[in-house]
Amino acid sequence: MAVHEVTQDLRSGVQETGAARPTRYTLRLLGGFALERDGRSVVVPQGARRLLAYLGVRQRCARSEAAGTLWPASHEDRARANLRTMLWRLHRMTPEPLVEEDDRLALAAGVTSDVAALSTAAAVLLSGGSLVGTVPTLATGELLPGWYDDWVLTERERLRQTRLYALEALAERLTTQGRYGEAVQVALTAVHLEPLRESATRALISVHLAERNINEAVRRFELFRADLGRELGVAPTPWLEQLVRASLTGATALAP
Numbered sequence: 001m002a003v004h005e006v007t008q009d010l011r012s013g014v015q016e017t018g019a020a021r022p023t024r025y026t027l028r029l030l031g032g033f034a035l036e037r038d039g040r041s042v043v044v045p046q047g048a049r050r051l052l053a054y055l056g057v058r059q060r061c062a063r064s065e066a067a068g069t070l071w072p073a074s075h076e077d078r079a080r081a082n083l084r085t086m087l088w089r090l091h092r093m094t095p096e097p098l099v100e101e102d103d104r105l106a107l108a109a110g111v112t113s114d115v116a117a118l119s120t121a122a123a124v125l126l127s128g129g130s131l132v133g134t135v136p137t138l139a140t141g142e143l144l145p146g147w148y149d150d151w152v153l154t155e156r157e158r159l160r161q162t163r164l165y166a167l168e169a170l171a172e173r174l175t176t177q178g179r180y181g182e183a184v185q186v187a188l189t190a191v192h193l194e195p196l197r198e199s200a201t202r203a204l205i206s207v208h209l210a211e212r213n214i215n216e217a218v219r220r221f222e223l224f225r226a227d228l229g230r231e232l233g234v235a236p237t238p239w240l241e242q243l244v245r246a247s248l249t250g251a252t253a254l255a256p
Contacts (some may be wrong), residue, residue: 030143
């Protein structure tokens with residue numbers, strides 16, 4: 001076979017491979033709205049953003065649910081008409097469909113959502129599954145900051161709680177594995193999300209105790225007690241205080 005024929009065959013193979021590779025869209029809702037097509041930003045009108053964001057959070061819903069949630073002040077017929085218009089605009093916006101329509105609405109198969117990734121990572125962690133890839137997935141911003149729709153506020157709080165439970169579980173498992181540096185960073189992320197949440201502070205104190213860093217454990221406890229007293233006028237639970245006191249007693253017993 002001639003060299004030019006081999007070269008042509010290789011070019012054809014590359015073209016076929018490239019043509020066969022599906023286009024991937026990434027919908028980012030944590031920390032702000034963004035849509036990317038194979039890594040490149042896609043401009044999305046404000047109205048279309050609301051529909052994409054809702055589907056990115058809900059994953060799948062009935063048409064009536066989407067219409068009623070996104071246009072709550074409109075009559076049912078008007079809301080459904082608004083939804084049809086928005087779907088038409090979305091279909092014209094990109095070469096590939098972003099939304100699947102049958103009896104229900106959902107993001108198309110080629111569209112991934114960071115909210116879905118977060119929910120999946122949290123579910124895997126809380127069920128005792130693999131830790132691989134969970135840390136960066138959980139280290140994300142809040143849902144759609146600056147958006148104040150009722151459904152956004154509800155979902156924002158739900159996802160915040162999901163992240164907190166998952167971060168605490170992750171810190172505990174990393175501590176058990178002796179990966180203290182990673183466990184401290186994860187626990188600090190949970191504390192930063194909710195400084196007055198005792199279970200988050202307990203996760204951080206537990207890491208310090210596991211690595212025999214008693215001074216840090218006591219310091220963190222005292223900071224937490226001061227914050228609780230100043231902000232809420234309450235004290236930490238006896239259980240948390242006993243955890244720290246037991247570590248001090250143990251350290252004293254081991255001292256020469």
